[in-house]
Amino acid sequence: MRLPVLHRSPLYPAAAEHALARVDRILDACRARGLHLSLNLHRAPGYVITGWESEPHNLWTDPPAQDAFAALWRGFAARWRDVPAGALSFDLVNEPPALGLRGFTREAHEAVIRRTVAEIRAVDPHRPIVIDGLDGGNLAMPELTDLGLLHSGRGYQPMSVTHYRASWWPGHEHLPDPVYPCDYDGRWWDAGSLRDFYKPWREIAAGGTLVHIGEFGCYEYTPDDVALRWFTDLLEVFAEQRWGYALWEFAGAFGVVGHHRPGGRFEARDGWMVDVRLLELLQAYQV
Template sequence: MKVKNIIPRWKGFNLTNMFLFHSARDFEEEDFKWISDWGFDFVRVPLCYRLWIEDDDIYKINERFLEKIDKVVEWGQKYNIHVSLNFHRAPGYCVNNEFIEKFNLWKDKDALDAFCFHWGVFAKRYKGISSKSLSFNLVNEPLHPSPEVMTRDDHNRVIRYTVEYIRKIDSERLIIIDGISYGNVPLPELSDLNVVQSCRGYLPMGLTHYKANWVGGENWPEPKWPGAWHYGEIWDRERLEKHYDEWAKLISMGIGVHCGEAGAYKFTPHKVVLAWLRDLLEILKERDIGFALWNFKGPFGILDSDREDVDYEDWYGHKLDREMLKLLQEY
């Protein structure tokens, strides 16, 4: 399977009904209909493995919960939307710390065995569904390499082992891997794996995560664009282009690249968000990189974002940011 030949420039959203917590709302078919009607063809579904295990037993699967994910896959096919299943919380690792894992995916064999077991459940369940309709995004945003938690060699070992494990079950499944350093650094050393690599659209952080308490953004300066703050640097479009030039090098090697998450938090002034987002989308399009906005509904999204400086349109009881939607549709 040649990934370059089957990766279109997908554009869409992250559906975050089921991403982090130990309870979840059901997905809604109308979301898929609206996404399709508005001209998008991709949804990324961030998942937490703890939602489908029982009695805190990592190998005991709740079949009824997996049926909720079956619906997502079916609706994707119905509305011609590619569905990418992502382990946002995987056995032994999550970028968020609301739950402390008992082992480390990058160091512990027990964690890697559990990680592969769960991906094996999905690989068996969806074998036969075309990779044009469904992909597996292995683990969300591996962190910065460090000797204590995850070296680059640790990461590469885990990814290689898991890709091989999945392909023994389903050799045709399209697999996506996030870059390291929270999705911001590409992995040319894994170019032989024939997988897609996923970047992020969250730079500069001073703009995209202004007042976000989970990254300490409460004390950052109010953002502007160009000229947004990023950990002591000032970013403009040229600096943003240099960042994605590194990802474009993968494309020149025949490796598919997709931006799996992008967006700005609700406290960034809306005019600043739109100016930055237009530059980001132009840069991605110029490099043939598709995108997915985090999120569809919520504080980064086009529905119910709770921004105070948006003239919302009523959309079946939801608050629609029509201006942002139109911008996304342009690209």
């Protein structure tokens, strides 16, 4: 289970004990159920993918944010150093930005990641560490394959299918009704082009780097038949590479529970109204 956490203070004090205690409880609940918990800093000192302009510093260029980021993860490492590696991993920062945005470069990202990994490993050398691809999780990071990290990609292409009427994404305006396969952003999208999209990720995996798809999903306004065709092709690509994946999200507009996609079929399962066709598809492609 991937747990997003937020760090909001403009002055970057230590994480609040009540918040850490809540993570303790969630971690205990996961371990009791045999679930792995991936702790993800969804809003970091100096960076968040949506609303970054509200941050007083820039994680990728400003030392105060970089110092706070490294210290935060070192503190997490110290708190949970006795938790087995199979029960807990650290996903350092959600979806770094596009190259060139507000001074963001591969070199700046690499420097922040290398420093933070060193801080964690000085305290807990065996903790599994996850890094998200650049440009919202889409771009592979061959420059960081020497660190023994798990590299986390995304499964949201083509955006015309997955983010139809998604108001937080500027590109949602003026999109046609979603179809799949489809023509979007200058290319034809089908199973073959999805494989092509992940070629850089296959290349780093071929060199021994572990790859995981940390998020994928389809927003609730895309018709269910369109979404299921797309899900099937995408999961086939993941299965071919034996990549694990995490659906965004369990319950909500992207979830296996709680979406309102036109044509969806739901059944009661253990107290939840579940999208049974999506659930069965996920189970069929379980890695």
